[in-house]
Amino acid sequence: MKYGYGEKKDKLQNRLRRIEGQVRGISRMIEEGKYCIDILTQISAVEAAMDKVALELLREHTRHCLMNDAVGPADREEKVSEVVDAVGRLLAK
Amino acid sequence: MKYGYGEKKDKLQNRLRRIEGQVRGISRMIEEGKYCIDILTQISAVEAAMDKVALELLREHTRHCLMNDAVGPADREEKVSEVVDAVGRLLAK
Amino acid sequence: MKYGYGEKKDKLQNRLRRIEGQVRGISRMIEEGKYCIDILTQISAVEAAMDKVALELLREHTRHCLMNDAVGPADREEKVSEVVDAVGRLLAK
Amino acid sequence: MKYGYGEKKDKLQNRLRRIEGQVRGISRMIEEGKYCIDILTQISAVEAAMDKVALELLREHTRHCLMNDAVGPADREEKVSEVVDAVGRLLAK
Numbered sequence: 001m002k003y004g005y006g007e008k009k010d011k012l013q014n015r016l017r018r019i020e021g022q023v024r025g026i027s028r029m030i031e032e033g034k035y036c037i038d039i040l041t042q043i044s045a046v047e048a049a050m051d052k053v054a055l056e057l058l059r060e061h062t063r064h065c066l067m068n069d070a071v072g073p074a075d076r077e078e079k080v081s082e083v084v085d086a087v088g089r090l091l092a093k
Numbered sequence: 094m095k096y097g098y099g100e101k102k103d104k105l106q107n108r109l110r111r112i113e114g115q116v117r118g119i120s121r122m123i124e125e126g127k128y129c130i131d132i133l134t135q136i137s138a139v140e141a142a143m144d145k146v147a148l149e150l151l152r153e154h155t156r157h158c159l160m161n162d163a164v165g166p167a168d169r170e171e172k173v174s175e176v177v178d179a180v181g182r183l184l185a186k
Numbered sequence: 187m188k189y190g191y192g193e194k195k196d197k198l199q200n201r202l203r204r205i206e207g208q209v210r211g212i213s214r215m216i217e218e219g220k221y222c223i224d225i226l227t228q229i230s231a232v233e234a235a236m237d238k239v240a241l242e243l244l245r246e247h248t249r250h251c252l253m254n255d256a257v258g259p260a261d262r263e264e265k266v267s268e269v270v271d272a273v274g275r276l277l278a279k
Numbered sequence: 280m281k282y283g284y285g286e287k288k289d290k291l292q293n294r295l296r297r298i299e300g301q302v303r304g305i306s307r308m309i310e311e312g313k314y315c316i317d318i319l320t321q322i323s324a325v326e327a328a329m330d331k332v333a334l335e336l337l338r339e340h341t342r343h344c345l346m347n348d349a350v351g352p353a354d355r356e357e358k359v360s361e362v363v364d365a366v367g368r369l370l371a372k
Binding site: 003004009012013017027034035036040043044046048050057060082086089 | 098106113116119123126129134136137141144146147153154182
């Protein structure tokens with residue numbers, strides 16, 4: 001495992017498995033003709049759960065890849081732009 | 094199918110199946126130790142795709158459940174609150 | 187006042203005045219060299235307050251402009267698209 | 280100026296002044312009874328502009344306060360949590 005989230009691998013994958021189940025559950029709600037509003041509520045829950053995965057990855061990335069003495073000055077600007085752009089994509093998704 | 098998204102059932106379920114595959118793909122990226130930033134990009138893509146499903150449901154709900162002559166004045170306030178609250182949850186997820 | 191939010195005009199304008207003050211407060215925090223994280227927190231507060239204004243407008247629009255017997259079938263599709271697109275812009279801002 | 284955004288102070292304050300004007304413009308739209316959907320579009324624009332200010336601050340914070348050799352190991356965890364929590368608040372606003 002090259003990157004900083006190695007220790008959190010199991011935790012992240014468990015969360016993603018749960019999210020996969022939630023998405024499948026939404027498909028089942030549509031199959032069964034459940035009320036739109038209840039389906040929208042589940043969609044909000046999936047997005048909130050995805051955001052938690054994103055924040056966990058951002059935490060590990062910041063901890064291990066940004067605040068890392070091995071990142072020389074020459075690489076810093078690129079690393080900073082990368083992470084700011086990634087947050088920008090999450091905000092504007 | 095009781096609710097208004099009946100005609101869009103297949104389209105919505107296809108989208109959700111694709112999203113499920115994307116979530117599984119993110120788990121695989123973690124398994125393979127892919128770069129955090131690339132995983133964050135995929136998470137943004139999943140959330141954007143979920144938003145499209147939500148907007149499609151909102152469209153069908155508005156079309157068939159709100160703008161529906163069968164909704165009497167007594168039920169209107171409740172219907173309005175339901176939909177506004179659902180949008181609020183999506184905005185604040 | 188042509189549109190549905192007429193009764194809420196004062197409430198909405200009070201909120202916007204408060205938001206204007208908050209934005210000015212953020213500029214002052216920058217002037218005074220306050221800590222970035224505290225400024226980011228204030229930015230989240232402004233966006234949450236803007237979302238509340240948006241939801242209030244959406245409520246009045248749904249109540250008076252969508253669930254309105256005067257909207258004939260020919261206009262419905264356009265009205266539905268308008269509101270769904272507006273929510274889409276709020277979600278993707 | 281203690282913090283990292285010092286060099287960007289003018290740029291940030293110009294943006295905030297523009298946002299203040301946009302908020303005032305929204306209040307004027309309400310005064311003049313403009314169409315709800317057009318007001319919602321302006322609200323999205325304000326939120327997008329606020330996000331840009333937030334991303335600029337996040338960039339300067341990451342550049343100067345996180346990727347800073349002066350931050351010792353003991354302070355890192357706290358700095359990481361601070362920034363991740365701030366991004367979380369922006370995502371969930």
